[in-house]
Amino acid sequence: MDQMKDGICARVDALAETLYGVSEFLKEHPETAYQEYESSAYLGRVMKDHGFDVQAGAGDVETAFVAHPADCAATRPAVAILAEYDALPAIGHGCGHNLIAAASVGAALALKEVLGDAAGGLFLVGTPAEEGGGGKARMADAGVFADMDAAMMFHPGHLNLPGKGMLGRIKFGMEFFGRPAHASGSPDKGINALDAMVTAYVGINALRQHLRPDARIHGIITHGGDAPNIIPEHAAGLFYVRAGSRTYRDEVFEKVRKCAEGAAMAAGATCRIDVQPPVLDPYRRNLSLEAAVQANMEAIGIPVDEDDGRRGSSDIGNLSHVLPCIHPYLAIVDGDIPSHSEGFCAATTTERGRDTLLKAAKMLALTAYNFLTSAELRQRVKEEFESH
Numbered sequence: 001m002d003q004m005k006d007g008i009c010a011r012v013d014a015l016a017e018t019l020y021g022v023s024e025f026l027k028e029h030p031e032t033a034y035q036e037y038e039s040s041a042y043l044g045r046v047m048k049d050h051g052f053d054v055q056a057g058a059g060d061v062e063t064a065f066v067a068h069p070a071d072c073a074a075t076r077p078a079v080a081i082l083a084e085y086d087a088l089p090a091i092g093h094g095c096g097h098n099l100i101a102a103a104s105v106g107a108a109l110a111l112k113e114v115l116g117d118a119a120g121g122l123f124l125v126g127t128p129a130e131e132g133g134g135g136k137a138r139m140a141d142a143g144v145f146a147d148m149d150a151a152m153m154f155h156p157g158h159l160n161l162p163g164k165g166m167l168g169r170i171k172f173g174m175e176f177f178g179r180p181a182h183a184s185g186s187p188d189k190g191i192n193a194l195d196a197m198v199t200a201y202v203g204i205n206a207l208r209q210h211l212r213p214d215a216r217i218h219g220i221i222t223h224g225g226d227a228p229n230i231i232p233e234h235a236a237g238l239f240y241v242r243a244g245s246r247t248y249r250d251e252v253f254e255k256v257r258k259c260a261e262g263a264a265m266a267a268g269a270t271c272r273i274d275v276q277p278p279v280l281d282p283y284r285r286n287l288s289l290e291a292a293v294q295a296n297m298e299a300i301g302i303p304v305d306e307d308d309g310r311r312g313s314s315d316i317g318n319l320s321h322v323l324p325c326i327h328p329y330l331a332i333v334d335g336d337i338p339s340h341s342e343g344f345c346a347a348t349t350t351e352r353g354r355d356t357l358l359k360a361a362k363m364l365a366l367t368a369y370n371f372l373t374s375a376e377l378r379q380r381v382k383e384e385f386e387s388h
């Protein structure tokens with residue numbers, strides 16, 4: 001294994017300029033969820049140039065793709081190395097998905113060279129629209145992962161972790177409908193939709209005290225009326241409910257719905273809740289596979305940090321209920337630069353960002369190699385996955 005490890009790491013190092021180029025191209029051409037036309041075409045070209053067949057539009061998602069070594073038939077066991085490449089509105093690659101794509105490309109190219117004729121189980125899967133669009137959930141529903149046994153990616157962050165939990169999430173619009181009237185001349189004729197919204201918002205704040213610590217509710221009011229002298233006939237907001245299990249996520253969502261319905265009743269208004277798909281599932285960790293990740297992190301000199309308990313959500317949550325996944329984090333910043341910021345985007349192409357990119361590619365390639373070549377590891381991973 002040591003010799004193999006050195007071989008994989010040397011191949012990633014030899015690809016360094018190509019991988020920096022991938023990361024920089026994506027950073028300079030940021031495209032938001034499901035608009036990643038240039039990014040996916042560019043990545044497809046890189047893979048073709050390195051001997052992969054590329055199927056664009058995988059799972060009927062236009063900007064998704066699946067790349068597989070051109071000179072090998074597909075075989076099992078199979079591993080999907082996942083490339084994200086969507087950016088955020090206004091701040092570009094503030095979540096660092098340019099690094100995710102570059103590291104996954106690096107892992108796939110290095111592994112193809114090492115595995116040679118035995119690379120039939122190697123896939124690079126381009127998964128768009130992580131930010132709010134749930135590309136992986138759509139692709140999983142379309143069967144893209146049906147013949148695969150594990151999925152792997154890394155995410156840049158401020159800590160080095162082989163994995164951590166992520167919350168399930170429901171995103172929904174909340175609207176109230178009342179009746180307009182002159183706010184001074186005939187307020188008794190009006191029904192105030194904004195009052196209903198404010199009552200609902202206050203009700204949700206009161207609800208928080210009675211929720212388990214993993215629950216999160218956060219929202220904004222996007223419309224509160226048109227003029228102060230008109231009783232608002234329409235108010236609208238956008239909310240997220242998150243929790244650590246599917247059951248509790250759904251339970252909290254129902255409590256929030258009751259807040260809205262009660263508020264509507266109090267104001268004499270009506271309300272409407274529109275869930276915006278996809279609903280995200282909490283991330284199901286696979287500690288057997290994470291143990292392999294951790295061993296590889298240590299082998300290439302990445303110190304493992306303590307989890308600080310910060311939790312978000314991702315569409316890999318949905319995928320982790322379909323097949324075993326890893327989603328380790330590698331630090332490109334210290335804790336003072338938050339993700340989803342311009343500073344984080346800038347950090348992806350600093351010397352530290354570049355160094356992390358190569359380490360991430362090595363970590364993924366080594367873990368995928370372990371998985372493809374060790375029946376014993378696959379057995380442990382499978383048993384753990386099926387024991388939930």
Ligand SMILES: [Zn+2]
Nearest residue numbers: 095131339340
């Ligand atoms: Zn993000």
Ligand SMILES: [Zn+2]
Nearest residue numbers: 095097130155
């Ligand atoms: Zn992200």
